[in-house]
Amino acid sequence: xxxxxxxxTFQGLFAAAPENFLSIRTLxxxxxxxxxxxxxxxxxxxxxxxxxKLENAIKSFSPALSFEITDSQVKSALFDGFEGDVLVFVNxxxxxxxxxxxxxxxxxxxSEKPEAALGSIAKASKDPFAALNQASFADGIFIxxxxxxxxxxxxxxxxxxxxxxxQVIQPRIWIEVGDFAEVTFLDQSISLNDSSYxxxxxxxxxxGVNSQIxxxxxxxxxxxxxxxxxxxxxxxxxxxxxxxNISLSGDMVRNNLxxxxxxxxxxGNMFGVYLLNGKTxxxxxxxxxxxxxxxxSNELYKGILADQSRGVFxxxxxxxxxxxxxxxxxxxxxxxxxxxxxxNTKPQLEIWADDVKCSHGCTVGQLDEEALFYLQARGIxxxxxxxxxxxxxxxxxxxxxxxxxxxxxxxNLIQERLxxxx
Amino acid sequence: xxxxxxLHASIEGNEILRxxxxxxxxxxxxxxxxxxGSGKSTLASVLAGREEYEVTEGEVIFQxxxxxxxxxxxxxxxxxxxxxxxxVEIPGVSSTNFLRTALNQVREYRGLEPLDAVKFLSLMKEKxxxxxxxxxxxxxxxxxxxSGGEKKxxxxxxxxxxxxxxxxxxxxDSGLDIDALRIVSxxxxxxxxxxxxxxxxTHYQRLLDYIxxxxxxxxxxxxxxxxGTKELALELEEKGYDWIKEEVDSAATV
Ligand SMILES: Nc1ncnc2c1ncn2[C@@H]1O[C@H](COP(=O)(O)OP(=O)(O)OP(=O)(O)O)[C@@H](O)[C@H]1O
Ligand SMILES: [Mg+2]
Numbered sequence: 001x002x003x004x005x006x007x008x009t010f011q012g013l014f015a016a017a018p019e020n021f022l023s024i025r026t027l028x029x030x031x032x033x034x035x036x037x038x039x040x041x042x043x044x045x046x047x048x049x050x051x052x053k054l055e056n057a058i059k060s061f062s063p064a065l066s067f068e069i070t071d072s073q074v075k076s077a078l079f080d081g082f083e084g085d086v087l088v089f090v091n092x093x094x095x096x097x098x099x100x101x102x103x104x105x106x107x108x109x110x111s112e113k114p115e116a117a118l119g120s121i122a123k124a125s126k127d128p129f130a131a132l133n134q135a136s137f138a139d140g141i142f143i144x145x146x147x148x149x150x151x152x153x154x155x156x157x158x159x160x161x162x163x164x165x166x167q168v169i170q171p172r173i174w175i176e177v178g179d180f181a182e183v184t185f186l187d188q189s190i191s192l193n194d195s196s197y198x199x200x201x202x203x204x205x206x207x208g209v210n211s212q213i214x215x216x217x218x219x220x221x222x223x224x225x226x227x228x229x230x231x232x233x234x235x236x237x238x239x240x241x242x243x244x245n246i247s248l249s250g251d252m253v254r255n256n257l258x259x260x261x262x263x264x265x266x267x268g269n270m271f272g273v274y275l276l277n278g279k280t281x282x283x284x285x286x287x288x289x290x291x292x293x294x295x296x297s298n299e300l301y302k303g304i305l306a307d308q309s310r311g312v313f314x315x316x317x318x319x320x321x322x323x324x325x326x327x328x329x330x331x332x333x334x335x336x337x338x339x340x341x342x343x344n345t346k347p348q349l350e351i352w353a354d355d356v357k358c359s360h361g362c363t364v365g366q367l368d369e370e371a372l373f374y375l376q377a378r379g380i381x382x383x384x385x386x387x388x389x390x391x392x393x394x395x396x397x398x399x400x401x402x403x404x405x406x407x408x409x410x411x412n413l414i415q416e417r418l419x420x421x422x
Numbered sequence: 423x424x425x426x427x428x429l430h431a432s433i434e435g436n437e438i439l440r441x442x443x444x445x446x447x448x449x450x451x452x453x454x455x456x457x458x459g460s461g462k463s464t465l466a467s468v469l470a471g472r473e474e475y476e477v478t479e480g481e482v483i484f485q486x487x488x489x490x491x492x493x494x495x496x497x498x499x500x501x502x503x504x505x506x507x508x509x510v511e512i513p514g515v516s517s518t519n520f521l522r523t524a525l526n527q528v529r530e531y532r533g534l535e536p537l538d539a540v541k542f543l544s545l546m547k548e549k550x551x552x553x554x555x556x557x558x559x560x561x562x563x564x565x566x567x568x569s570g571g572e573k574k575x576x577x578x579x580x581x582x583x584x585x586x587x588x589x590x591x592x593x594x595d596s597g598l599d600i601d602a603l604r605i606v607s608x609x610x611x612x613x614x615x616x617x618x619x620x621x622x623x624t625h626y627q628r629l630l631d632y633i634x635x636x637x638x639x640x641x642x643x644x645x646x647x648x649x650g651t652k653e654l655a656l657e658l659e660e661k662g663y664d665w666i667k668e669e670v671d672s673a674a675t676v
């Protein structure tokens with residue numbers, strides 16, 4: 001972007017944007033142009049220099065187009081033990097033909113739902129990438145779970161991505177969950193080639209009163225994936241929302257996760273594991289906004305970093321003046337396996353109410369050598385012993401995944417990565 | 423079975439072991455006593471393969487093999503077992519999963535089939551009875567929140583599971599109440615045979631009433647300065663270490 005103005009750089013995306021959601025797109029574009037891509041010193045992106053990364057890696061800022069995919073490709077992409085419904089995306093575009101029709105749930109392309117209040121939860125003004133998506137997403141999905149529906153089987157949002165023609169993939173997902181409804185989403189993407197592409201994803205979730213929503217995400221794409229996501233949820237009275245985010249791969253990944261606790265007795269949970277190697281860079285920026293009294297938030301992120309990988313954690317807890325009796329917990333623990341790995345971790349607490357329980361802590365350490373020796377002294381080889389210890393470290397987060405097949409899948413991937421047989 | 427010759431070891435540049443010589447034959451029990459800080463645990467750790475210690479001189483031959491050449495896990499697989507003075511707490515690692523991994527890796531090394539879940543559980547039950555350890559303890563994370571005595575008992579339970587040839591018990595008696603001491607000692611005695619050997623590190627005669635040593639050695643300033651039979655332990659109990667320290671220290675100044 002050094003030689004091009006940002007307007008020029010992204011002109012291809014703006015020009016290709018469809019003629020719908022016009023006022024929303026205009027707002028997004030204006031917001032993007034006024035914010036611009038984050039500058040090198042921008043506080044919110046200071047450890048994660050996406051501008052430079054994009055400049056170096058992305059040759060064509062035009063939308064990656066849809067491509068053919070077969071039913072058998074979809075089937076073989078499903079992990080062992082998965083039982084549920086699948087919604088298929090290619091380069092961010094929803095493909096109803098290959099997707100399940102899910103009983104009791106309304107699913108449509110966003111282009112068929114002009115009434116969707118896009119940008120009302122994940123606001124363009126808060127983040128330039130959210131703004132860029134809002135201005136120029138090609139199409140997306142609208143999912144509505146009606147009141148009182150109890151969707152027992154998980155819904156898998158399965159994305160196939162590959163660089164073709166252009167390199168920018170902009171998924172746009174709108175989910176609304178009615179009062180008293182329960183649903184679990186699994187979010188997983190698969191890279192079909194190794195070339196660099198840029199995913200700029202926005203997910204907005206509108207939870208109803210007393211709803212229970214789980215959003216479990218696995219990030220295990222190619223080593224060349226550059227990804228930014230903005231996932232934001234409104235949580236109403238008596239409702240519970242739980243996010244578990246597992247990051248295992250990618251080039252540079254930035255996850256913005258924001259929970260807005262809008263009704264009393266609501267609960268927001270944010271859990272994550274990042275297990276990184278090579279030069280993978282993963283940045284989890286989370287934000288929980290306690291706007292009302294008597295709500296609770298829990299956060300636990302654990303990082304294991306090998307080689308020259310880098311992890312960034314920034315956890316913001318915002319407790320507004322009215323939000324008395326808030327309980328907010330936050331913890332981030334990291335293990336560095338190499339001298340070249342880096343972690344930047346920072347709690348960011350802004351508390352305006354006086355009667356709150358709030359705790360936070362972060363640690364960065366190495367593998368416990370004494371524990372390692374103890375295991376070896378019992379005959380366990382070093383790799384397995386390390387694996388056992390690291391797996392135990394991550395396990396506290398993994399057990400938050402209530403959907404068993406998905407948990408097993410993640411556990412298998414992690415054990416495989418840790419190279420241990422146990 | 424074990425032959426230690428002129429073993430010198432240091433940590434962070436400080437020489438802790440300064441020429442240890444010790445011969446242990448199959449069927450024997452050796453007690454190692456000595457004042458705090460004399461190097462008893464260091465010797466045990468060096469034998470088990472703790473990498474922080476640097477062996478600067480000497481050799482250790484175990485059943486014809488150069489023990490110092492082997493990785494800690496291979497020493498365990500060859501049959502060396504160290505019951506730690508301070509067993510480590512390992513949150514998140516289940517005792518059962520840990521033991522099964524350990525046992526099956528040891529078995530694999532020894533050319534044996536891995537035990538399936540059923541056989542493993544029945545072996546656990548058998549060995550649990552031997553040291554009278556509570557099932558509840560083993561359903562928790564490894565040593566996590568265990569009392570001092572429970573940790574020691576768990577060490578002997580692991581020993582029973584792994585069936586070592588050479589067991590090194592580092593102050594396994596400290597932290598045990600009278601009943602536990604008897605139970606644990608009985609366990610150790612039942613695991614003894616004419617093919618195995620035991621090195622017990624202790625400060626107290628009371629353990630040696632149960633696990634009767636063939637030889638007693640006194641370690642002081644990184645050397646074995648006196649060896650004798652079980653009577654030596656009684657003498658130490660009575661007179662303390664001062665007379666030995668004096669003997670050694672005056673000899674050194676001459
Ligand atoms: N990292 C280290 N740097 C320097 N000295 C050390 C280090 N670790 C241990 N030591 C010293 O080595 C000496 C021997 O310690 P060791 O634990 O072997 O003694 P011990 O005979 O087992 O004592 P105790 O009866 O108290 O268990 C002690 O003086 C101890 O302080
Ligand atoms: Mg000691």
